[in-house]
Amino acid sequence: MSRPVVYLSKLPSRSRFPAESVLFYDSVLASKAVFKTWASKFKYSVALKSGESLKTVDSFNQVLKKITKLNIPQSTQLTFVSVGGGSVGDFVGFLASVYLRGRGLIHIPSTWLSAVDSAHGGKNGLNFEGVKNQVGTFYPPERVYLCKELLNTQPEARLSEAMGEVVKTAVLFDEKLFTEIETQKKIFSGSQIWKRLEKLVAHKYAIVEKDPNEKLGLRRLLNLGHTMGHVFESHYGWPHGVCVLLGLEFAANWSLQLRILNKSEHARIVKMTQKLKVEKTLSEALRGLNSKKVEELLKKDKKLTGESTLDFIFINKIGRCVRKKVTLANITSEFKRQKAH
Numbered sequence: 001m002s003r004p005v006v007y008l009s010k011l012p013s014r015s016r017f018p019a020e021s022v023l024f025y026d027s028v029l030a031s032k033a034v035f036k037t038w039a040s041k042f043k044y045s046v047a048l049k050s051g052e053s054l055k056t057v058d059s060f061n062q063v064l065k066k067i068t069k070l071n072i073p074q075s076t077q078l079t080f081v082s083v084g085g086g087s088v089g090d091f092v093g094f095l096a097s098v099y100l101r102g103r104g105l106i107h108i109p110s111t112w113l114s115a116v117d118s119a120h121g122g123k124n125g126l127n128f129e130g131v132k133n134q135v136g137t138f139y140p141p142e143r144v145y146l147c148k149e150l151l152n153t154q155p156e157a158r159l160s161e162a163m164g165e166v167v168k169t170a171v172l173f174d175e176k177l178f179t180e181i182e183t184q185k186k187i188f189s190g191s192q193i194w195k196r197l198e199k200l201v202a203h204k205y206a207i208v209e210k211d212p213n214e215k216l217g218l219r220r221l222l223n224l225g226h227t228m229g230h231v232f233e234s235h236y237g238w239p240h241g242v243c244v245l246l247g248l249e250f251a252a253n254w255s256l257q258l259r260i261l262n263k264s265e266h267a268r269i270v271k272m273t274q275k276l277k278v279e280k281t282l283s284e285a286l287r288g289l290n291s292k293k294v295e296e297l298l299k300k301d302k303k304l305t306g307e308s309t310l311d312f313i314f315i316n317k318i319g320r321c322v323r324k325k326v327t328l329a330n331i332t333s334e335f336k337r338q339k340a341h
């Protein structure tokens with residue numbers, strides 16, 4: 001299977017898209033000169049207000065109404081092009097998968113997080129009743145254009161958020177990358193992420209290609225840090241990447257407690273999450289929750305493999321993780337243990 005990713009220094013020329021393309025973009029991009037000139041070449045375009053509120057059934061309804069008014073061509077060549085971060089990609093991916101029972105999809109990520117992670121692998125989703133990605137499909141894009149000039153328009157804050165998924169990938173598959181991030185005095189710069197983008201993306205495709213629809217369980221490895229990460233994200237509304245880092249720290253603590261991970265590797269992981277995370281800490285995240293709420297949010301998690309079991313990703317060593325079945329009661333008692341610590 002050939003991978004859909006194309007690396008470019010500039011935004012792709014209009015000729016790379018079918019005539020019947022509709023551009024969906026994060027409205028913050030409208031103020032960026034490089035994007036504005038490029039976007040003007042599309043006849044049909046829809047500006048979206050990004051964030052978790054975009055990934056809702058309400059906004060889905062509104063956008064559907066908007067595109068109906070645009071009278072876009074209902075042809076088989078119709079292609080939806082998303083330009084934005086993960087929220088825009090998830091929303092447009094879902095829309096493309098169900099509109100007229102499925103039309104073309106191209107992603108052009110504009111945040112590091114989406115370039116590293118969310119634009120790849122075909123998962124999309126809308127949130128419902130405060131729970132992340134409750135409604136969604138697997139719908140791989142035909143192309144993902146990773147464009148340096150667009151990604152370079154982001155402010156610094158987006159870098160630390162992307163590092164959540166970068167560190168996750170390193171802990172899962174790449175000890176060398178972990179060491180590179182660890183030995184850096186500062187957080188990675190945009191050009192340092194760009195240099196490693198191809199490698200980071202390749203790690204994700206290697207798993208996704210073996211288990212595209214998450215049927216074998218292998219793809220669940222990519223959920224490292226996400227079980228508790230999604231609990232924090234749903235409860236506090238903090239950025240996804242920050243919550244993944246905190247969830248990773250929770251997983252490292254639990255792995256140490258079960259003696260799956262040794263003390264020195266645990267210390268390296270905890271130090272890393274402390275180094276990178278913005279203003280939030282794991283103890284702050286645990287403090288504001290109780291076990292009843294944690295259980296309630298976990299129950300709505302699509303990662304449940306049975307009525308009250310789920311696959312939790314533990315860390316064996318940096319570069320190697322293991323999947324183990326746990327019960328909700330196991331998680332909540334570990335939550336209490338870590339909270340009391």
Ligand SMILES: NC(=O)c1ccc[n+]([C@@H]2O[C@H](COP(=O)([O-])OP(=O)(O)OC[C@H]3O[C@@H](n4cnc5c(N)ncnc54)[C@H](O)[C@@H]3O)[C@@H](O)[C@H]2O)c1
Binds near residue numbers: 026050051112119
């Ligand atoms: N589908 C998947 O496999 C997958 C994987 C990981 C995360 N996600 C989802 O991705 C979302 C998080 O991604 P995100 O952080 O990219 O979210 P986002 O789309 O909310 O973007 C974050 C912020 O960056 C701004 N922004 C985007 N591009 C910019 C640019 N070039 N310059 C300045 N600001 C810019 C946005 O306006 C927004 O305020 C979550 O909804 C998460 O669930 C999905």
Ligand SMILES: [Zn+2]
Binds near residue numbers: 117240
């Ligand atoms: Zn994620």
